[in-house]
Amino acid sequence: MSRLPVIVGFGGYNAAGRSSFHHGFRRTVLESLAPQARQETLAGLAQMMKLVQVVEGQYRDQDGQALTHADIEARFAKEILAGTLVRRIEAQHLDPDAAHWQKSITLDAGLQPLTFTTSRKQLPEPLPANWSVQELDGNEVRVTLHDSCEFKVDSYRPLAVKSAGQLPTGFEPSELYNARFHPRGLAMTVVGVTDALRSVGIEWQRIIQHVRPDEVAVFAGSVMSQLDDNGYGGMMQSRLKGGRVTAKQLALGLNTMPADFINAYVLGSVGTSGSVTGACATFLYNLQKGIEQIASGKARVVIVGNSEAPITQECIEGYGAMGALATEDGLRQIEGSAEADLRRASRPFGENCGFTLAEACQFAVLMDDELALELGADIHGAVPDVFINADGFKKSISAPGPGNYLTVAKAVASAVQLLGAEAVRNRSFVHAHGSSTPANRITESEILDRVAGAFGIEQWPVTAVKAFVGHSLATASGDQVIAALGAFKYGIVPGIKTIDAVADDVHQQHLSLSTTDRKMGEQALDVAFINSKGFGGNNASAVILAPHVAERMLRKRHGQAAFDAYLARREGTRSAAAAYDQQALLGKLDIIYNFGNDMIDDQAISITTEEIKVPGFEQPLVFKKDERYSDMLD
Known part of the structure; x- marks a missing residue:
């Protein structure tokens, strides 16, 4: 009898804010929330963005005046909304109007030799053959050029791409703990996995008392490695910039380092560790490893997640050179306007011109069903299956292919076998990859439409979280999974609000795509299908069961008496988790970073x-x- 992998905690950060307790999801459906929930999420974002301060557990403005949630909404809502989700690239990353590069200039001595003065230690080695050097006072030398010479000088030019999904303005993960020159992606890992662990409501030390050392597993990583100055970016650029490589840049730049950091500095785990990379489907690749470990009995607790920080000039130019990103000019042409609306750069299934890069970290804590009941863990969903298939022979490595037909069809067939055809036809929805490229809107919609037709699904609700937070590469399907948990909680399928209408070439005979939120009702959604399509033929589709469905399954498996005892234990867990949420809304995140302590002899x-x-x-x-x-x- 296979153990059922259940989600007992989740957390992280993306352009919508903190993920735990559905705050990121709530940011995407603000207009559909009750006032209390809306104002609470806005207050938490205001604190994250340093718009308000917290003194003795009370929100206050910069003048020390106490603020209620309603006050914060009235005074700061516009600024909060502007500083979250997809937006113009901010200065903390780079200036998209003046991106740094080097321009080559050729100097020709002509009839009169060119001379300049410099210090001896700045002379190149070896000295060019057409240079002559005259010693001056001190360490100064006069250099004479007898022929032409090429120089590289600092220059600045605008990037074609000017939008990205960024963490809320003013929120800096490295400020929350002793980051020790950590690349941004690793700082995001530490704060993101802490959020997920705190959301469980059960102390980690208590959890590991109930499992053996090798019954814990961590699967986490990134696609693009760590490409800022503290990682591979700085290492690759140092010689060209006349600098030196540091001792940390190579090691910390590895794409497996998120898992390593979680084991070494957060959990202190000696269990299974790994990082599976599958382009834009990477989170689901790691999720598959996690649920296989639990279902087989090899692990009882698994941390699955990814952290990606790709908003660098090199990543933007690399994906831009492929024609994959939404450019400012492209958006102008779509909108027929002189000014591009960068807030709506990511436009899944609408008239679009490319995807929008984003940074994010998302983590889920999984347990087997027996351990979850034993500990009284709160169950937010269950993951019975993740399916992965390649595309076969390809002409273009980045083009979509047939593998996604296999993954989607297998996922739906799996859910039908588990829940029945009626539940899938009437109480399921799809969190599409929805990358916002012209090719994706056609190919993915056709796949979903044909599979829906084959299984008798009419008007299948489809949404795409990338409309709000952009495409975070390795973390992208993590954004989708956690957004799906929010849909289960609130009974809301978010509308694709960055488009005016569904594009004419989108297949939708059996699909239902909306530009507004759809309130389905409490416990109206039984199952979500998470779809991901990655460069190179990395296709994955996951089946996520709603918490009420998972509970129904566990009640049947373990019996009513055992389930009632579990419900009693769960009350304490929910109380502890809610206490963390309230502290986090006030900025007390209690980051777990254990550097050099409790080392094993x-x-x-x-x-x-x-x-x-x-x-x-x-x-x-x-x-x-x-x-x-x-x-x-x-």
Whole structure:
């Protein structure tokens, strides 16, 4: 009997804000929320963005005046909305109107040699053959050029792309703990996974007391590695800029480093670790590994997630050179306006011209169903399956292909077998990849439309979170999963609000795409399908079950008495989780970063023929009996 992987906590940050307790989701459907929920989320964002301060647990303005949630909405709502979701690239990343580069200039000495004065230590090695050097006083030298010479000088030019999905204005993850020159993606990892762990409502030390050291797993990473100055970006640029590579840049730049940081500085885990990269489907690739570990019994607790910080000049120009990104000129042409609306740069399934890069970190905490009941963990959803298929032979590595037909069809067939055709036809929805490219709107809509037709689904609700937060590459399907959990919680399928209408070439005979939020009702949604299409033929589709469905399954499996006892234990968990949420809204995030403490003494490890005891872990690691190949031996 396979264990059911259930989601007991989630968190992170993207352009909509903090993900735990659905605050990021709430930012995307603000106009559809009750006033209390709307104002609470706005107040939390105001604190994150440093628009208000917190003194003795009270929001205050810069003059010390106390503020209620309603006050914050009235005074700061416009600024909060402008500083979240997709928007013009901000100075903390780069100036899109004046991106730095180097221009080559050729100097020709002509009839009169050119001379200049510099210090001796600045002379190139070896000295060019057409240079002559005359010693002056001190360390100065006079250089004479007898022929032409090429120089590179600082220059600035505008980028064609000027929009991105950025963390809320003013929110800097590296300010929340001792970041020690960490690349932005790793700083986001630390704060994002902390948010996910705190959201569980059960202390990590209590969780690991109930599992063996090797029954914990972490699958996390990034697609683009860490490309800012503290990672590979700085390492690659240092020689060209006349600088030196630091001792940290190469190691911290690895795309596997998010998982390593979680193990070494957050969890102190000695369990399974890995990072599966699948382009834009990377989160689902790691999610598949996580649920396989739980279903097989190899792990009982799994942290799955990604962190991506690609808003750099190099990433923008790289994807831009492929014609993949929405440019300012392209948006002008679509809108027929002299001014591009950068807030609506990401336009899934509408008239569009490319996707919008984004930064984000998203993490989910998974447990097997038995452990979740034992600990009284709150269940936000369940993940029975993730399907992955490649495209076969391809002409263009970046073009879409047939593999996504397989993943979507298998996901729907899996849900039909589990829940029945009626539930899938009437109580499911799709969180589409919705990258906002002209090719995607046609190919993905055709896949969804044909699969819907094959399974008798009419008017299948389809949404796309990239309309709000952009495309965060490795983290993109994490954005989708966590947005789907919000839809379950509030019974709202977000509208694709950045488009005026669905494009004429979108297939929608069996699909329902809306530009406004759809209020489906409490417990009206049983299952979400998460679809992701990545460069290179990396296709993945996941089945996410609503919490009320997961609870129904667990009640049947474990019996009513065991489930009632679980519900009693869950009350304490929910109370602890809610207390963290209220603290986080006031800026008290309690970042977990344990650098160099509680290190394991190798000599204190005890080894027998039956087990290993590791210091700091209550339960031993017991060697499991392996009879998989016993029939092949005498």
